[in-house]
Amino acid sequence: MMILRCSATGFFLLLHAISAEFCVNKLEWSTMNGHVIVNGIPLVLKGVIYPGFETEHYAPLGLKLQKLNKILDVVKSNNFNAIQLPFSLEMVRFNPYTKNIDCELNPEFCGITSIRMLDFFIDRAAERGLLVALSNNQFLGNSSFLPPNLWYDSQYTEELSIEIWNTLIARYINQWNVFAIDLKNEPHWGSTWGNSNKKTDWNKAAERMINRMGSFSGLFFVDGLDFSNDMEHAGKYPIRTLDELSNNRVIYTPHCYGPEVYTQSVLQALFSQADFPSNLGALFMARFGFLVGKHLPVLIGEWASSNDPGGLDEKWNNYTIDWLRKNCITNNARLLSDDWLTPIARKLELINRLQPNPSKFEARNGKICITEGAFPESHCQYREGLTPYAGKHIAGERTIKSPHFGTYLSPSTWYNGTAVFMSENRKCVKWFIDDIDGKVDLRPDCSGDFTTYLTADPEENLVRRKEWGPAGQVWTPSLNVDGTWCFKSIYGNFLRAEPNKTVRMQNDCSGFARFVVEPWIVSK
Template identity: 30%
Template structure:
């Protein structure tokens, strides 16, 4: 796999960047991978004597209450309701600039709002020990402090910036999974330590973060180490290389400080005692060893296994050319990791998957379509790689302007997001319409404003309360004393304060009982900036 480390073109007026270095490891290609709507009135933090609880909106009918735990193959909230984590990876804090990428273009609060509006409920946030220890952001121009929200970040250390992102994510109803992605900003090590950083450095960083965020209820867990590979083993008993034993040491240290976190353990790329697959070249992807050598934690119901899975665009694997492709993928996934969920051992959370192609003709597109269907059928949690557009071999959900959505990717992923986060067993579908009632789509629109000092963001939900799907729809509203700065989920056209919005291709069809989410951010030009006269029609 190939590791990509990005440095940003300096100067606030420059919106383009370039990659400075591409690091290759072994024969694989991989890069250093480097929630809408509800305002704080709907987010309630309940701090109790032993642990914090947080109410996180998933959709109009479902609320997630942290902390999260596990029951067999399911992740459940504090009420015991099943939870599906559906999120994105937003990388950069592990890179040489020590902050999530894109802040040279976007206000971080707007970025979080867009993620939430699109239907995601969690962000996997990669970091490096080097960045967590840094006293300043790396380089000039990594953050545009002239943007309203970003101005609050000026003078902060990378760790303090992470604090701000975590707190704002909580206000917007987004959960955070921390990911120990690398030790420094130059390479992805095979093991959890190297010649510069010891195992104690790795574990001490984790326990510091666990203590720091133990009262920040939207921080839900620790992905202990990104992609063990190379000399990393599973089940060998070697203290220096057995990743399973290291995960136990780190996981138990974290839980001794913060017993509320989920502990995510990735696999290796091989070197598994009793391995059945003749080859499994995705770093962190092979979890065969769990059957005979499970991770043992001192706090029960907190363990989640988290494989990574990629397609031909990351590395050209032999199974893409087997005669039974893509059906052969189902056996590989069951043998490699999903038997863990099938047998009720623990939940599976696919920590990374992604690729540039999502069509039905290319190898990568077919693989990605197959995996999304698999995730849906098996009710698995996931965090997509990546939110960022500047991931060299996969691209992102955002396109190169850091604002526009890659509609093909979002259309595919929306099959996992439609109707909210699918986190409750309660039937929230409207009652069946009598057969004599003509089939008709009935749309309703709601909006929620998140206001800041100089600007604001509006999250919009269009729900179909009818008994037929839409073929298309149109939204209109009036907005005075405000200037649109960016928008997502639709095409916004303005004419003297009157706005017309038509959907992106992936959002045209709204099935009965389902909804789509869109939104925009704008600069305030007066006190009468809020949108009014919102109306939506279906066709």
């Protein structure tokens, strides 16, 4: 059956108390303590998986029956904010012409190549504020194939796969809504996760691939073993690339299937037990839930089940939704019926229960405007405010960046050499943060200047750098719900970045007083 599967995709997400909009020049992605962060706020993702590019048609399915615009309008109108597009390596390598499209309904897509079709799809998704994740699903375009068990074969080597990925990355490097790449869909028979066999250790291959994709600034999705049902070994062998900034953009993407969709031997005994489905919790925790406890970001990349009432899958659905909500994870489901226009009511009800308030995106006046989302469970909220012993968490060589403006805190050589401002580039933006019993001082590293400190000036409401003195140079850092940090002076006000690149103080920890603190990485 042709399906559009909803990927109310499951990051370990946060509850944010308010819904506020702000606009940025570009989307900037990272993770912190298991949270996915976009421009300093938590991402609340709710998406659909749209098949077709991975098949022998080399185009989105459903275009024989409906206009693409109408299908995308249904996705948008049902409060989704992202689409995952599976494709085949063959499609990108040879760029064949599209097939199975009604030329009266979609005349602009007839007689064009598959890559041009992909361009159109991504552009029209962007018009509706929909993010796009690209997923390496097949080597050869064929809807009847299972995903390849390894990430390579004799025809499509690891090297060729990396080249194909970099072709797509280069093509969409300036496309604001292409936010993630799924390196390889569902490794299975013969794939391993460890550090002993280069030919089968999928995790090490994922690291090698990411190391070769340095121009991509979005998120990297990494599936687990056994059709991505199992990420048990990721705890012992987490993904570790050569670049810390890339490590902070790795998302673990296990898949989850009901008993009537994918029969797994390990589940058969559970289904027959009297405590089914509550006995699923321990299995979910062992397979991927433990990653949340390790503060690693988790997304359920695919979630599929039957809609038949009264069966095993109905019990599985209800329990799984409740378990994921309780553990602050969201997931995916099938969305559209065979007419490619009508949402499957039961699936939509379940996914809306799981994620009713996703983040929203809109391209407007040359900027991307973001409206914050909210997770439904209050206990998923990361408590804002003072973080005990916070100084030790951010001590070291760091950059301090405004997520709103993309600028970096930097010492200045003008204004008597004491001013501090926000720089658009990474020149002279390295700071030494020293832990002082949970509080911190901040010293710039610029032209050999190691003796001055970031200093609050209450009289002029400014921030300067001065030699060590009796007051104004000790700050209290606090970690916010969105993964950003605030710096409170001894006078009770907070460090603030201004749109005109100056640095001042304000009375609370909100808006422009929030900063992303990251390890210092030498610019390449």
